Amino acid sequence: MDIFAIEGMVGLLVRFGLLVVAIFAFVISLMHPAEEYTAAGKWTKQGWTILLGLGVLFSFVPILPFFLSLVFVIAAFVFLADVRPALRGLRRR
Template identity: 65%
Template sequence: MEIFAIQGYVDLVVFVVLLAVKLFAFINSLLWSAESYEAAGKLTKPAWTIILGIGVLLQFIGILFILSIAFTIAAFVYLADVRPALAGLRRR
C-alpha cells in the first residue's frame, strides 16, 4: 500500500509545480502593456491573458485533464517564446 502513498505525493508535487508555472505565466502576462505584445509580434494581451487564465482555472479545479495538458503547453510556450520577446523590448 505504500506505493499508492508515494504516487499520491508525486501527483501532489506535479499538481503544485504545474499550478505554480501557470500562475507565474498568467501573472507575468498581466504585467506587460498591450502595445508590448503588438511590438513583439505575438498574440494580443487579452488573448494570452485569457488562455493562461483558463489554464490556471482548469489546473486549480483539476478537471478536463486533456485540456489541462494543452494549457500547460500554452504556459510553457508563453514562458519560452513570448516572455523573452517582451523582455527584449525593454532592453532596446
C-alpha cells in the same frame, strides 16, 4: 508507506508545480502593456491573459480530463519560452 501513497504524493507535487508555473505565466502576462505584444509580433495581450487565466482557473478543478489540463500547461510553457523573452527584449532596446 505503500507505493500508491508515494505515487499520490508525487502526483500532488507535480500538479502543484504546474499550478505555480501557470500562476507565474499569468502574472507575467499582466505586467506587460498590450502594445509590447503587438510590437513583438505575438498574439494579443488579451488573448494570452485569457488563455493563461483559464489555465490557472482550471488548475483548481481536478475533474478535468488530462488532455485539457495539458493544453493549458503547454500554453504556459510556450508563453514563458517564447513570448516572455520577446517582450523582455523590447524593454532592453
